[in-house]
Amino acid sequence: MSPEKFISEAKRRGFDLNPQTMRKLYRHRLLIPFVWVQNEPDRCLAASNSDEPHPNGTLLIELRLAREAGKLRDLAAMPFRPQLPFARQARFTRRWWDGLIYSWHQLHVLSAIAWVLDGRRETRRDGKWRVALPAPGPYLVDEAAGFRRIAIAATALDARYGTKLDPDFVHLSNTTFEQWSAYRASFDPLAVGDALGYSAEQAAEDAESLLTWAAQIDPLGRAWGRLARRAPRKAWEQLKGPALAAMDMRQTAEILLLFYEDLAGRGLAEPLAEPSSMSTHPMRERLSRRDSRLDQDLMSLGLSPHPRVVLAVEGESEQLHVPKIAAELGYRDAPELVRVLHLGGTTKDLQKVAALAVAPLIAGRKTDDHWELLKPPTCLMVAVDPEGKFAADKWERTREGILDEIRQVLRAQGAKTTEEELSLLVDIHRWSASCYEFAHFTDDELADALMAIHKTVNGLSRDDLIGALAALRKRARSGHHNVDIKNVWWDWNYEPSKVNLAEQLWPVLKQKIDRCREDEEAPIPEIVRVVEKAYRTALHWRDESFVLTAVD
Structure with missing residues (x-):
């Protein structure tokens, strides 16, 4: 030059x-x-x-x-x-x-x-x-x-x-x-x-x-x-x-x-x-030396593209509300932190999701008493209705099946870890009511939302619709299975859109969030607790360097 x-x-x-x-x-x-x-x-x-x-x-x-x-x-x-x-x-x-x-x-x-x-x-x-x-x-x-x-x-x-x-x-x-x-x-x-x-x-x-x-x-x-x-x-x-x-x-x-x-x-x-x-x-x-994989280098800086939490939700309402709640809580849209998975029902097989997205990938090196990881750990958080595989007498067995799938993936890599660390990878939350809508909204709120999005509501008055919703809620509390808000419109001339219903209900849910900011005693909606936990876990795991404890 x-x-x-x-x-x-x-x-x-x-x-x-x-x-x-x-x-x-x-x-x-x-x-x-x-x-x-x-x-x-x-x-x-x-x-x-x-x-x-x-x-x-x-x-x-x-x-x-x-x-x-x-x-x-x-x-x-x-x-x-x-x-x-x-x-x-x-x-x-x-x-x-x-x-x-x-x-x-x-x-x-x-x-x-x-x-x-x-x-x-x-x-x-x-x-x-x-x-x-x-x-x-x-x-x-x-x-x-x-x-x-x-x-x-x-x-x-x-x-x-x-x-x-x-x-x-x-x-x-x-x-x-x-x-x-x-x-x-x-x-x-x-x-x-x-x-x-x-x-x-x-x-x-x-x-x-x-x-x-x-x-x-x-x-x-x-x-x-x-x-x-x-x-x-x-x-x-x-x-x-x-x-x-x-x-x-x-x-x-x-x-x-x-x-x-x-x-x-x-x-x-x-x-x-x-x-x-x-x-x-x-x-x-030296430039050509690679002591670690790209995923490991990104993980050490908190930049891994792999999500720290996969938040699996059952219905379209939850799928629509989760990102809105995250934004309302001040969390940015970051799929490398939390990735939302729409299950579309409680019958979906989460074991394969766990094998692909959650099971730790071993770097191939065992140092002292731990395994080095290729990517940061991912927690599978599941928020579902308490029915099917997630009913009161089945959900623990379902969780164990997911964990066993993770054990098999680790075993295929020649690794084994403690049950304590393994348990951190799967977190299941079952709504306190029979379905998401019943767990988060009153009969009055649901009736008003349905009347806003449906032209006829099958000729029901507001009081009739509130009564029908209350009857369904009572039926669920008495032990009947698979009670869902959809049961209220089973004989209507056309079904309301769950997406439109969720959109109509969002201002109501936002008001509940605002109320929690103003009043410490106000009950926090369950979905808000789940979203907050997902992001807090993701943010904590983002800034950590992870290894997996090795056991014989």
Whole structure:
């Protein structure tokens, strides 16, 4: 990249440079231009490589042409040149070029010399800005030389290994896949390492140093950093400041490690040692390393898309009221917290729902006395009429059947947990009356709602309708089974819509919620208690890191 481009990229990483500062950094040998294209060629220095992918970038073409003509110079091997231009002057034409080229991999040294840049002083004299930097000690100059060594090696290896920084696909720039494949086939890592004077051991040492630096400067921290490293390479460009600088270092480190592994795969180096899963070894920070699944990384940040609670409700009325109640209580619409499931009756088989949505998924690792999970636990909350499988003499057996299905899923994964933890995954609430409507609304409220949505109500007066509802309620209390509000319109000329009825009843339910806010003694509707419990459980489980207790 040009000096102007380097300055621009440095600013994205939080470093404020200008041409005068670039010159001073060159003078102090902290940041020497990668190469200098001199006007006078030297045929003794001319070189070419026909196996490289055909360049399409303007600066890359200039670099290749200069190399083939013998115009490239290594300023690190030359004394300081005070007249070297770093910025266009007014007397030069638009076609002027300073001949200075920087490598993207040279951006890393800025983090090491940040204190020098912070101590910069600028003064204006004779109409010109002058820059003074603190004099670096020999240790910092040596460290800067090490960063330059890394930049040289990484730049030479970038065309071969930089394309695979995304583990899932090849990222190509300024070439075609066919050209890159031919280059890859002809690439000899040993010959390149010998030409650079760069050994596998040095590559591993430099990569570890870069990963250590990255961990130190990355403001994202370990959990967010793991998630950022999973993102596609294009997404990394959206980072800024030290987070972007840290990701740069990881990319260069990955190139060096891929080079090392290529040599190791050919028996030319020892395989990389596997760091302990419990350690904080720098190698655990490399881009291609995946110590955990995506779901686990999301879970550690409370961002898992898996719902913490599946709230299963029986009827259309409950299905319509639950999100309205949640909004009224101040809970946002977040399906990753609570997902509402419409059962459509008490005969539905919840065991398969439990197997798919609730049963814990084991990550495959057992640590001490617990299993690590792939996703956060999900609680199945069921709110139903006390009939069918959920009648007084059956609902506990139904719950046990759901829990047994979860046990079988765990058993298939080779895991077993305590009954105490297992019981937290299934919560059943049975309405205190025979159906949802009777448990939450009076006969007067139901009669008014039915008369509002039905044209004839079968010719019944309001008092008649209230009496019919009261008779049904009495029948349910006397022990009759399957008593539902639908029984009141069994012989009407057409059935009222349960959805329309729920809509008509919502203002009534909202008034009950408002009354609870004003009067602490006011009874809280059962459905409100269920919704509040569902969201409180979900919010609590969202911010926790979970494991499953292991038992023999």
